[in-house]
Amino acid sequence: MLENKEKRQYFRVDLFQAIPASAKIYAVNSRRIEVNKIIPVTLLNLSGSGLRIRMTYNLPIDVIILNINFEFENQNFNVCARVIRKIKKGTTYEYGMKFVDFQNINGLIYCLNMYKIKNTKFRKVEMDLRVQKYIGCFVRFLDLIESPAFIITDYRLVVAANALAQDQGIKLGERCYQTVHNRTAVCEHCRLEKALCSDHLIENEAPFVRQKCIARWLNTEDGLIIHYFI
Numbered sequence: 001m002l003e004n005k006e007k008r009q010y011f012r013v014d015l016f017q018a019i020p021a022s023a024k025i026y027a028v029n030s031r032r033i034e035v036n037k038i039i040p041v042t043l044l045n046l047s048g049s050g051l052r053i054r055m056t057y058n059l060p061i062d063v064i065i066l067n068i069n070f071e072f073e074n075q076n077f078n079v080c081a082r083v084i085r086k087i088k089k090g091t092t093y094e095y096g097m098k099f100v101d102f103q104n105i106n107g108l109i110y111c112l113n114m115y116k117i118k119n120t121k122f123r124k125v126e127m128d129l130r131v132q133k134y135i136g137c138f139v140r141f142l143d144l145i146e147s148p149a150f151i152i153t154d155y156r157l158v159v160a161a162n163a164l165a166q167d168q169g170i171k172l173g174e175r176c177y178q179t180v181h182n183r184t185a186v187c188e189h190c191r192l193e194k195a196l197c198s199d200h201l202i203e204n205e206a207p208f209v210r211q212k213c214i215a216r217w218l219n220t221e222d223g224l225i226i227h228y229f230i
Contacts, residue, residue, distance in 0.1 A: 012047035013116050014175060016157070019043040021053070021070035026080050029063055043070055044155055048109050050081060050098040058093055059083050065100055073111035077104065089154070090197050138220060148208070149228035151220075152176050154196055156186070159224075176227060180208070192227075195219050 021043045025035045042054040053068070064083045069076070085096030102108075142149045142162035148170065150161035156175045170179050177183040177190070189206040195217035206215035206229065213229040220226060 012045060013112050014045045014155075014157070015043065016173070018054070018155075019070055019072065021068055023053070023055070023066045023068045025064060026067040027065040030065075039066075041068065044094065046072065046108070046112060048105055048112070050084075050096065051079075052094060052096055054089070054092050054094050056092055059086070059095065061086055066097065068097075072108075073114055075107065075111055077108060087193065089193055138224070138226060142226070145228050147228055147230050149226065150176070152192075152225050152227050154192070154223040154225070156192065189215060191215070191217055192225060195225055
């Protein structure tokens with residue numbers, strides 16, 4: 001019974017489109033404070049135990065608890081979550097958050113399941129008009145690369161791939177580390193954050209199909225990265 005409960009808590013979905021949300025500082029060093037300032041945040045993924053958000057503010061780890069309000073699957077959720085991880089990405093920060101005394105976990109798990117079912121059945125990847133516009137410009141370029149090549153978003157969603165990449169089983173709509181390396185977390189060799197802040201090609205040694213290769217990342221701006229192996 002406990003094992004099933006833990007599985008439910010750690011059931012996570014990556015959002016095909018980020019969700020706008022609002023946040024307030026709820027507590028500092030476990031002491032409740034009253035702050036009226038509303039902070040705009042972007043919700044990147046959700047699980048039964050926490051979430052990942054993006055914002056422009058630099059917050060300390062293990063000190064701040066945020067009260068976050070968002071709508072998901074036509075349901076409104078108001079949660080308190082502690083900052084436990086932080087990654088700087090250009091001018092913004094991404095935070096891993098762990099829920100604190102969340103009472104509506106069953107309601108959230110239900111919505112997570114509905115979201116997963118709908119997005120698996122009806123659409124593999126959903127992109128906004130801006131992304132669709134720019135992807136068309138780079139698809140032909142991918143076919144000129146004589147190795148597996150694909151386009152990922154700034155949060156590692158594969159949105160286009162050349163024939164060589166598809167032959168290797170790389171799937172659209174999945175995170176690159178999932179579909180390329182069958183991992184559940186970001187690869188140790190990943191240099192995406194560096195590429196997002198750079199105007200030139202970024203390289204690093206990396207495995208691909210059990211072989212040592214050189215991985216490359218090229219920032220095309222607008223949140224799209226050409227990623228390939230040689």
